[in-house]
Each structure stands twice: as C-alpha cells, then as structure tokens.
Ligand SMILES: NC(=O)C1=CN([C@@H]2O[C@H](COP(=O)(O)OP(=O)(O)OC[C@H]3O[C@@H](n4cnc5c(N)ncnc54)[C@H](OP(=O)(O)O)[C@@H]3O)[C@@H](O)[C@H]2O)C=CC1
C-alpha cells in the first residue's frame with residue numbers, strides 16, 4: 001500500500017460507517033481514536049462519513065463535542081493536530097436510536113441514501129443485540145449487496161448461543177461480508193508472527209515437536225474490571241480472553257503454513273488447530289486447569305480492592321478473573337508439546353507474550369552446572385513494548401571464564417529498530433482492512449464455534465466439580481497452583497520481564 005502524505009486524504013473509495021454504540025466504552029476509547037489516527041495519516045478517503053448511533057438525545061454538534069473530549073483523553077498532546085481534528089470531526093453525524101426497536105432505522109437509510117459508498121455497520125454493543133440490528137437494518141432497506149457488518153467479541157456465551165447469534169447475522173449478511181473482530185489479530189507483533197514463521201526458513205524448519213519442547217502464552221492485565229462488572233461476572237476470564245484472544249494466538253503459533261495469504265487459506269489452517277486442541281475431561285481438570293479470583297492487594301504500590309469488593313459486585317460470585325491451562329495440539333507437528341496458557345486481571349504488569357522453548361542439543365559438552373541454561377527461547381512480546389527476542393547462548397567473555405556460557409538476546413525491539421514508525425493500534429489496522437474489504441484478520445464462523453466447543457468442554461468439567469476459584473492477591477502472578485502446574489513438568493513460567 002502506498003503511504004499517503006499526512007493530512008492529505010485520498011479521493012474516492014470511502015465508506016459510510018455507522019457505529020452502533022457510539023457513546024460506549026469501546027467506541028470512545030478505541031474506535032474513534034483509531035479512526036482519527038487513520039484520518040491524520042491520510043488513510044481515510046476524503047469522502048468517508050461516520051454516523052454515531054446511540055440512545056442519548058443529542059444533536060450532531062453535541063455528539064462531536066463528546067467525541068472531541070474522548071479524543072482529548074485518549075490521544076497524546078502531539079497527536080492532537082488542529083487541522084486533522086477539525087477535518088475528522090466534520091465527518092461525524094449522529095442519530096438517536098433504540099437498537100432493539102424497528103422504528104428509527106429509516107434514519108440510517110436516509111443518511112445513506114444516494115451515497116455511492118458502501119455502508120459498513122459496526123456493532124459496538126452487546127452481542128445479544130446483533131440479530132435485531134441486522135434484521136431492522138434489512139427491513140428498513142439500509143442494506144445492498146455491498147454492505148458489510150463488523151461485530152465485536154464475545155459472540156455468545158457458549159456454542160449454542162453463539163450459533164444462534166451467528167445464524168441471525170448470517171440470515172442478513174453472507175459470510176464474505178461479516179467481519180468478526182478479535183483485536184489481538186490487529187496487533188503489530190501478531191502480524192509479525194506470520195512473517196517470522198513463514199518468511200524465515202530458520203524458524204520454518206524448526207517449528208515442530210522435534211525442536212520445540214513447549215510453548216507458553218501469558219496475557220497479564222494490570223487492570224481489574226473497570227466498571228464492567230455486570231458483563232464480566234457473566235463471562236469470566238475464560239470467555240473474555242481465552243475463547244478468543246489466547247486461542248487465536250495458539251492458532252497462529254500452531255497452524256501449518258497456509259497455501260497463500262488469502263483469508264480462507266489462513267482460516268482453514270486455524271480451524272484445523274482448533275479441532276486438534278485436546279478436549280478437557282473431568283479426570284485431567286485438576287492437573288491441567290487453575291482458576292483464580294483476585295482479592296485485595298497492591299498494584300504498583302497502590303492498594304486495590306478484591307474482585308468481590310468492586311463496584312456492583314455480587315459477594316458470592318465464583319467467576320474466575322485468572323485462568324491457567326495446560327493443553328496440547330494433537331497432531332503430527334505438535335504431538336507431546338505442552339501449550340501453557342495463563343491470563344488474569346490485576347496482575348503486577350500489563351504483559352502479553354509468547355515464549356517458544358526450543359529443545360536442548362542432543363549431546364551436551366559444556367559445564368555440567370550450566371546444563372539447564374542450554375536451550376534457545378524465542379520471546380514474542382505483544383505488549384507493552386512490541387518486539388521479538390531470540391535468547392541464544394554465547395561464551396562468557398574474559399580470560400578467566402574458560403568455556404562458560406552466557407545467555408543473551410538477539411533482539412528486535414520495534415521501537416528502537418524503527419524509531420520513526422508509530423506502531424498503530426490494533427483497531428486502526430482492523431478498520432483499514434474492513435474498508436478495503438479484506439477478511440484475513442477477521443475470524444470466520446467455524447473458528448468461533450470450534451473455540452466455543454473447546455471452552456464448553458472445560459466449563460462442563462468445571463461445573464461437575466463446582467469448586468470455587470483459588471484466591472490470589474491483586475498484584476501477584478496468580479494462584480500458586482498455577483506455578484505448581486508448570487513446575488510439576490520440570491519447567492517454569494518465563495520471568496525475564
Ligand atoms: N470495552 C472494551 O474494552 C471491549 C468491548 N468489546 C465488545 O464491544 C462491544 C461494546 O462494548 P462496550 O463499549 O464496552 O459496551 P458499552 O456498554 O460501554 O457500550 C454500549 C453502548 O451501546 C448502547 N446501547 C446498548 N443497548 C442499546 C439499545 N438498545 N439502543 C441504543 N443504544 C444501546 C449503550 O447505551 P447506554 O449507555 O444508553 O446503555 C452504550 O453506549 C461489546 O460487544 C463488548 O463485548 C470487546 C473488546 C473490548
């Protein structure tokens with residue numbers, strides 16, 4: 001793609017983007033800032049128009065003010081350019097609407113009428129409304145054969161509810177015009193995982209059970225529930241993070257090379273991984289899964305409440321805010337390679353990383369005391385700093401060291417390697433792909449459903465046991481049992497943060 005000069009939008013190829021839930025948390029924190037950045041970078045075609053839809057009674061001017069304030073909170077001072085801001089705000093319009101009712105949808109048809117641009121509807125609302133919205137849009141004559149729909153996760157609560165929602169969307173939009181967001185797929189390093197694996201023969205040839213002993217994925221969040229208790233308590237960390245983001249990371253690590261970069265070529269390979277995930281059984285549950293819930297603790301020197309003391313909490317809740325899982329991909333490439341996953345809220349750091357642990361050499365010739373050191377690790381860091389680091393062993397320097405080994409990084413830190421490049425937020429990339437009509441970074445229906453099938457097998461085994469989650473203090477790395485789970489295998493979570 002040709003880079004546009006900043007501040008010079010391209011002509012033509014724009015879209016009419018209608019955002020349902022335009023006053024909500026996601027829209028304010030992520031969608032409008034991402035759209036502003038695209039505009040500022042010259043990547044929003046000049047004729048693109050944006051329509052905010054929400055329940056509040058506002059006129060367009062008041063809506064623009066709300067969005068300007070939201071942008072002021074989210075953007076860094078140097079990103080707030082007067083000219084770019086004015087141009088962006090001028091694109092915005094607003095209509096009040098109750099999404100559940102058919103009345104009022106004609107306003108969207110009126111707004112779009114006569115436009116040569118495709119209508120893209122972004123559903124930034126709870127998934128239970130997706131079916132109603134699609135139906136009402138169709139009934140009001142808003143949609144033609146170019147209209148696209150973008151939907152957020154989580155789609156449903158389990159396989160059955162997800163299938164019902166997908167059926168309702170699918171009754172109006174064909175799969176080729178449904179964009180299911182998993183924002184982890186838009187992250188720069190996640191993209192790089194594809195380049196790393198499939199463009200570098202060095203890794204391509206080593207990427208299997210002959211050379212890799214195990215894989216770790218940590219997605220640690222420092223935040224707690226952030227006022228979303230009602231939503232989160234029904235979901236829990238398994239549905240909020242594992243069913244989507246972590247399983248997508250597993251797919252990108254474990255999938256076979258796709259024949260090309262077409263959306264369906266990639267998605268076919270991901271589905272094969274999801275189908276090969278080891279299902280849970282009641283018998284394996286105690287060994288392979290740890291559920292946790294945070295209690296009062298300290299994060300970065302600040303006392304924070306426990307989950308059950310958060311605003312709106314139900315003090316009897318057994319919802320997990322942490323989960324650690326040992327699983328496997330049961331196929332030829334990955335036979336016998338454990339995948340350790342952990343994710344939790346209120347952990348000491350915001351940290352998302354994948355660690356690929358390579359096997360040791362078949363015959364070891366160095367200092368016996370250093371034997372445990374002697375294996376390579378590939379650390380793929382998604383956040384906070386994005387980068388890829390290969391841990392290698394070299395000789396320790398100095399005359400008196402003999403052939404002592406030293407662990408050190410071969411490192412690619414994107415910020416220092418490419419200092420002039422701003423790393424775009426995941427939503428910028430995903431919105432751009434929607435505008436271009438490319439689906440390879442979006443999740444196909446069968447991926448969502450296989451992921452639910454696997455999670456459902458875990459929930460079913462949990463329900464059999466009916467055990468409360470283990471407590472962990474906010475600001476810790478989760479229940480001690482999650483450390484025991486991996487140390488039982490003679491391994492430990494990678495800790496060079
Ligand atoms: N927030 C986040 O970080 C993330 C969110 N998501 C997903 O994004 C979607 C949106 O989430 P989020 O922004 O947090 O949710 P919010 O509840 O903050 O926003 C939803 C918005 O939709 C409006 N709304 C709800 N029902 C109706 C209705 N019947 N008619 C008109 N407006 C309505 C709400 O209006 P009102 O205020 O009047 O109720 C609210 O402004 C969800 O699917 C969520 O799972 C996914 C990843 C992360």
Ligand SMILES: O=C1O[C@H](COP(=O)(O)O)[C@@H](O)[C@H](O)[C@H]1O
Pocket residue numbers: 221223240241352
């Ligand atoms: O989808 C979600 O993701 C965020 C974490 O996203 P990140 O990009 O900050 O890692 C999580 O906090 C939220 O609960 C979940 O719904």
